[in-house]
Amino acid sequence: MQKDAAFIIMGLVITMRNRKDTRAVKIKSLQIGGQEKVVLQTMLKNSPKNVEASIKEIRRYMTLGAELLRVAVSDQEDAKAIAKLKEETGALLVADIHFDHRLALIAIESGVDKIRLNPGNIHKREHVEAVVKACKKKSVPIRIGINAGSLEKDVLRRYGKTAKAMVESAKGHVAILEALDFYDIVLSFKASDVPLTIAANLLAADIFPYPLHLGVTEAGMKRRGTVASSAGIGTLLYHGVGDTIRVSLTGDRGEELKVAKTLLGEFGLYKTGKLISCPTCGRIAYDMEKLTKRVEEYLEKHPTDLTIAVMGCAVNGPEEAKDADVGVAGGKNEGLLFVRGNVVKKVPEPELFEALVKAIKELESAS
Numbered sequence: 001m002q003k004d005a006a007f008i009i010m011g012l013v014i015t016m017r018n019r020k021d022t023r024a025v026k027i028k029s030l031q032i033g034g035q036e037k038v039v040l041q042t043m044l045k046n047s048p049k050n051v052e053a054s055i056k057e058i059r060r061y062m063t064l065g066a067e068l069l070r071v072a073v074s075d076q077e078d079a080k081a082i083a084k085l086k087e088e089t090g091a092l093l094v095a096d097i098h099f100d101h102r103l104a105l106i107a108i109e110s111g112v113d114k115i116r117l118n119p120g121n122i123h124k125r126e127h128v129e130a131v132v133k134a135c136k137k138k139s140v141p142i143r144i145g146i147n148a149g150s151l152e153k154d155v156l157r158r159y160g161k162t163a164k165a166m167v168e169s170a171k172g173h174v175a176i177l178e179a180l181d182f183y184d185i186v187l188s189f190k191a192s193d194v195p196l197t198i199a200a201n202l203l204a205a206d207i208f209p210y211p212l213h214l215g216v217t218e219a220g221m222k223r224r225g226t227v228a229s230s231a232g233i234g235t236l237l238y239h240g241v242g243d244t245i246r247v248s249l250t251g252d253r254g255e256e257l258k259v260a261k262t263l264l265g266e267f268g269l270y271k272t273g274k275l276i277s278c279p280t281c282g283r284i285a286y287d288m289e290k291l292t293k294r295v296e297e298y299l300e301k302h303p304t305d306l307t308i309a310v311m312g313c314a315v316n317g318p319e320e321a322k323d324a325d326v327g328v329a330g331g332k333n334e335g336l337l338f339v340r341g342n343v344v345k346k347v348p349e350p351e352l353f354e355a356l357v358k359a360i361k362e363l364e365s366a367s
């Protein structure tokens with residue numbers, strides 16, 4: 001990574017960053033920032049007061065790799081229910097607070113592990129100070145979550161809805177926390193506009209020493225949400241920015257976590273098993289999509305550092321995927337198994353999946 005290179009985006013000169021340089025913030029045993037690892041998080045669909053459903057969600061998302069789970073705290077019942085969720089699951093929970101700082105105080109009493117405050121709707125300095133003091137007492141970090149859609153009026157008046165406005169909004173709140181000698185801070189700068197999200201985070205990474213939580217907000221349904229998140233979060237990850245991510249999709253959270261893991265995997269930040277497959281063409285002579293789906297499901301349960309290829313034909317497949325660690329190229333009645341660029345053997349078509357899995361296991365045990 002060229003740390004000293006500078007570039008211009010939306011008129012701002014940005015210096016490349018290294019995520020190891022951000023401050024390490026501890027959420028119990030989990031660290032955000034100050035390391036190459038990027039923490040995976042998501043948010044519950046149920047409110048905490050719906051205890052049974054929330055517990056079910058938490059357990060499922062933990063199984064899918066979520067390390068931190070955010071819950072929307074809308075009233076006192078939600079804030080108090082956090083204690084039960086923690087007792088039942090042991091999960092690390094973040095309380096998402098809007099408008100009423102007292103809910104943060106109750107959530108902290110209930111044992112929440114991190115607080116997310118939106119400066120756009122908790123305006124009074126003494127309210128922020130009360131939360132900071134309670135957090136300090138219990139070593140609970142705070143994420144200051146700046147959202148382009150809910151910036152303070154005076155900030156909007158001065159800077160418009162820009163990256164600078166988002167960063168200026170954060171500066172005011174960071175100053176309140178620092179004045180109280182509080183530094184366990186995570187920052188986020190979210191917008192539904194991808195270039196604005198990128199610009200705000202790059203600018204923030206240049207100014208603040210604190211770890212950044214990345215996300216494109218209101219990203220949409222699966223297709224747009226995946227593309228927008230990959231473009232926004234991916235660009236930032238590539239530039240060494242971002243310490244924790246949440247991919248937001250309208251729909252199943254399981255899909256969100258799969259997209260997030262795949263995205264991190266592309267940058268070598270998560271062990272997923274990279275599955276490459278050709279787009280197919282007129283040379284295809286077998287049901288490649290069915291085999292690819294089967295391999296994808298296998299890799300979800302058995303993550304690996306290897307790159308796996310499923311190719312459509314034996315004519316070009318092994319050559320086109322010669323950088324893969326292991327792969328198959330199907331054909332009529334039989335296909336080829338290849339390992340690190342070399343064709344190993346011919347395999348009857350119905351046995352391709354098993355042959356591929358066996359080769360993956362052999363490579364893994366040899367490494």
Ligand code: SF4
Pocket residue numbers: 278279280281282283284311312313314315316317320
């Ligand atoms: S691997 Fe074969 S089937 Fe797939 S795109 Fe290339 S030539 Fe077509």
